[in-house]
Every structure is written in C-alpha cells, then in structure tokens.
Amino acid sequence: MKKPLVAALLALVIAGAGAAPAVAATEPEAAPPAVQAVDFAGTVSLSNCSGSVVRMPGSEDDDPALVMSNGHCLETGFPAAGQVIVDRASSRTFGLLNAAGTRVATLRAAKIAYATMTDTDVSLYQLTTTYAQIRNSYGIGALTLGDTHPVAGTAITVVSGYWKRTYTCGIDGFAYRLKEGQWTWKDSVRYTSACRTIGGTSGSPVVDNATGKVVAVNNTGNEDGGRCTDNNPCEVDANGTVTVRAGINYGQETYQIVPCFGLDNKLDLSRSGCTLPKP
Template sequence: MVDFFRDGTPAKGSCPGFPAEQTGPSGPAGNLAGTVRLPNCSASLVRPRTARDEDKALLLTNGHCHPEGRPKPGEVITGQGAPIEGSVLSAAGRELGPVTGRVLYATMTGTDITVAQLDSTYADIRQKYKIEAFPLASTGPVAGQKIKVASSFLESVWSCQAEAVIPTLKEGDYTSTQAIRYAKECNTQPGSSGSAVVDAETRELVAVNSTSNRDGKECELNNPCEIDETGTTVHQGRGYATQTAAIAACIGTGNTIDLKRQECTLPKP
C-alpha cells in the first residue's frame, strides 16, 4: 500500500522476476494475459462467477493506486467515481490497446483495493484483444498454496507459495486484515502494486499484491509489520498481498459493487 511500490525505479521490465510465459492469448497462470498496465501501477481484468459476457468488465488494483490518490485511513470511496485508464497486455507483455472506465469502490481500511467498471464488456475485450479476464475466486489462498504474482507495469511474473495468512498487517496509519505473506521467491519490486495474485494451477485471482517491508523498519510506510497475539514481527524483504474473496460476495446486478448484499463484508462508508 505504499508509494514506493506504485512506480519508483527501476524502469518497467528491468527488475528481477520470472519472465512471462509466451503460450497463447490467455494461457496458464504464468503469463501476463489478463493484466492491465496503469500509468503508475499494475492492474488486472477480473470476472466474478456471476458475470455475463455482455456485462461491463471489472478492473482491480490497489486502493493506493486510485487515480486521484490514496484514500485516507477510514475512508471508503463508492459510486461512479474517478476515471481510470490503462493498457491491456498480451501474454508476452505487449500492449494490445486501451481500456477506460470509472472507479466503483476504493478503500485502504482493512484491505487495499480499487475496483473499477470499464466501458467495455467482457465480450468486447475478448473480440478486440483475444483476452480473458482472471476468474475472481470466492475463497482466499491458504498457507502453502502455489501462486503467481503477475505485474503488468514491470512485465514480470514471480512464482512462489503463500507462506502465511497474517491476522493484522500495519503500515503507518493503515491496517489490513488477513493479508498474505509471500515466500521469499516472490521478491516483488516497485511498480508491482496492484499485481494479480493467481492460483498457479487454476488461474483464479485470489489476492492483489500490495506492499513489502524493504528496510526492516517496524510498522512504518514502506515497512509493514505483522501483529498477532504473540506481538509484533518484522520480515524484511517479504512481500504481502490483500485477499480479494470479499469482493466476490459484494457483486450485484450489472456486475457492480453492492454493499447492501447480506453476505458483503467489504468496509462501508
């Protein structure tokens, strides 16, 4: 959830990471198909199980990647809000063309997400770009699950395991719950904010890359700390993701965010 992870240096494509697999228009979870490059972050096309081909597509990135700046602690942004635009990538990381839309929901309270509805439908994107959105999982990853982190901004894919589920992750004035800590192989870099975190076998999107402790500091911006019943812990160099299963429970008519749904647990204004 940090500015360090929004863009920064190195320039896109120059950071270490697993190269995108060039295996077809959508292919396995190990390529960049389905990702969208924003001006300063990574993002992805996501499709809830209830969505229809004729529904306008959803785009997912971090709350701190909101086009008008990060939400304040406790703030929840709803409604047809700020415009957002990005470039759809091929499996190999080539820009296929633009998508535009408006933010439906954004917050950094308990989570770190921005959900936007695009002007294009899933059918439009499939016809124009030969790209399928990532299926949005209704359950989060478990410790030991094999995952891939796909960054459109950096044109890189990291492979590792979800090492642990963290009850509370604190970074400055922001707090996330049930965050995912990566194993060390997912050494995400600046520009990877908002990257899709997908199940390595099914391609389902289970989380969105959020932050990392870069300097070993405790509970500061760019240096999140873990808090549980045993106290506070710092894992220097480890990256974290925000779970996204709660989004699936809040999808309403027309592929929008409906915070009034009984099963919806996303933070509300």
C-alpha cells in the same frame, strides 16, 4: 506500498531488471512447481501501478468489465484510513496486455466502483466496455476472482503489467493484521521470500497456479526492516505481538469481493456475505 518509487527505478538502472529492493540478505527459496503456465493475458498497466481485468464467478459476458488494482494506486492519491470510495466518476485509462505482455489496447474507466485502504487495499474500476467486447476485439478474457479463502502452501504467481514481469513463489501464511503507517489490513497473504516484488508491482493479480484464479492483489512489502512505517509493514497477531519480516512481501485477499457484486456487476455492499468496509 509497491508503487514505482525513485529508489526502485534507480535500483533497476544500476543493477538490471532483475534487481530486488534493498532488503536484508536472505537465501532465495526454490519456487514451488507450477501446475500451469501463468501469462500476462488480461493484466493491465496503469500510469503508476499494475492491475488486471477481473470478473466474478457469476459475471455475464455482457456485463461492464472491471479492472482491479490497489486503493493506493488511485489517480486521486491514497485514501485515508477509514475512507471508502464508491461510484466516483473516472476516465482513467489502462493498457491491456496479451499473453506475451504486449499492449494491444487502451481500456477506459467509466467510474471507480469501489476503493479503500481500510482492512484491505483495493480499487475496482468499472470500464466503458463489456467482457464480450474486450474478448471479441482482442481475444482476451478476464481473470476470475476465486470465491474461497486462499490456502497456505499454494503455488502462486504475481503478474505485473507495469513491469511485464512475473514473480513465482508460494503462500507462506497469513498476517492477522498488517500495519503500515496509518493503514491496517486484515488477514493479509504473506509470500515466501522468492517473490521479491518491487515498486510498480502494486495492484498485480496474485494467481493460484493450479486454478488460474486470482486469490489476492499484491500491495506491499517490508523494504528495509523498519517497524510499521510506510514501505515497512509489520505483522500484528491477535495478542498484539509485533513481528517484522525484512524483505518479505504481501498481498490482500480478494475472495471477500465476490459477494459484494451482483447482477450486471453492480456493487451492493448490503448483499449477504459482503464484508467489505462501507462508506
């Protein structure tokens, strides 16, 4: 998982902010050309991860805003395999960034609306402020979650509010199952090798450069070639064949979140089309 581990911090101190985690040496790929600039507006910094203010395609301006990050970025620690958290009180704070990556406000959660590390790795916090209040006070809109499955070959940008850095690459393909320690994730997004995300980028929105919509949430990568262990996820195909891709990083798709939120941005896991794991 891409939390800011000590090793990642040491690597940055020793080699500079552009350093990559220790991985097998590979030639960096040329990044796909961006159709539009992706900036930091609407992203947030957490105490240990990255995130973003997000809305559903049908969200209204007076709805309470949502912040998305990873399940493993919860202030209460990693959810266990099979655990799903809904409607848990939280007063966590988030640093709201503008387009240049400057912190312009502190947002506060009212609750954890949803969080899990089963099938996916996501947390969604409901804030004490609405989208309209954030926009009117700071001139910043939320990022919209795409409602369709991402496509291989798409040019993407991983936007880290924690490091105030972006990583541009493409969607290389999808892992049928991605296994890391006790957790297994379904249909994960595999990046091309140009996205060398590091600790602290967990929870970053993965933005489709062409549409500006969020297609995934960044969550992990194979750091040193280990097989299916913590910080070394492996891919498992439908036949059970295991593939290890040292140095390759991954995100979890977010289109399946959209059907699970209805009127007033309320979570309803019984809604038609909602396939998120239930408690």
